[in-house]
Amino acid sequence: MVTNCHEIIDYWFSDKSKKYWFSSTPDVDKEIKTLFEDVWLKASKGDYSNWQSSPEGALALIIVLDQFPLNMFRGEPKSFDTESMALDVAITAINNGYDKKLTSDKLRFLFVPLMHSENIENQNLGVKLFKRYGFDLQWPQHHRNLIIRFGRFPHRNQILGRESTTDEIEYLISERAFKG
Secondary structure, eight states: OOOSHHHHHHHHTSHHHHHHTTOOOHHHHHHHHHHHHHHHHHHHTTTTGGGGGSHHHHHHHHIIIIIHHHHHTTTSOOOOOHHHHHHHHHHHHHHTTGGGTSOHHHHHHHSHHHHHOSOHHHHHHHHHHHHHTTOOSHHHHHHHHHHHHHSSOGGGHHHHTOOOOHHHHHHHHHHHHHHO
């Protein structure tokens, strides 16, 4: 189990994490749940709000609140609002100038909640920030296009317990086929 923001960042940017983050194997999901469920539950209740006072702490909160639930609860429809909490942390961090204090590999993840927001203004801000820092725009533009097309993320329907439309299902099937 992780206990501080530096352990979260170290795990997230480790070779092990990069190697299998998007794997959907039960053993990977179980490991992630074992390591991060406790800190995620506490963060979702505001127990780690003091982390927002540093760039690294804000980044760790974003990772815990926005990224880990995708693996901890994969295949388990679960309604959670930590995604909106991560968005608040990201906007506060940007307003505090933390985007100027993180290295580029970490900086992208400060902007992830903007990409995951189902609000087009947040999506546009994400594209603008990616462009400002010279990052590849394919990822934020892809997210923005999904919001424009569907008004939400088809990928999150199962996690959030929502039904997919026929168009969303066809899109997800074509995306899976493209990714192999």
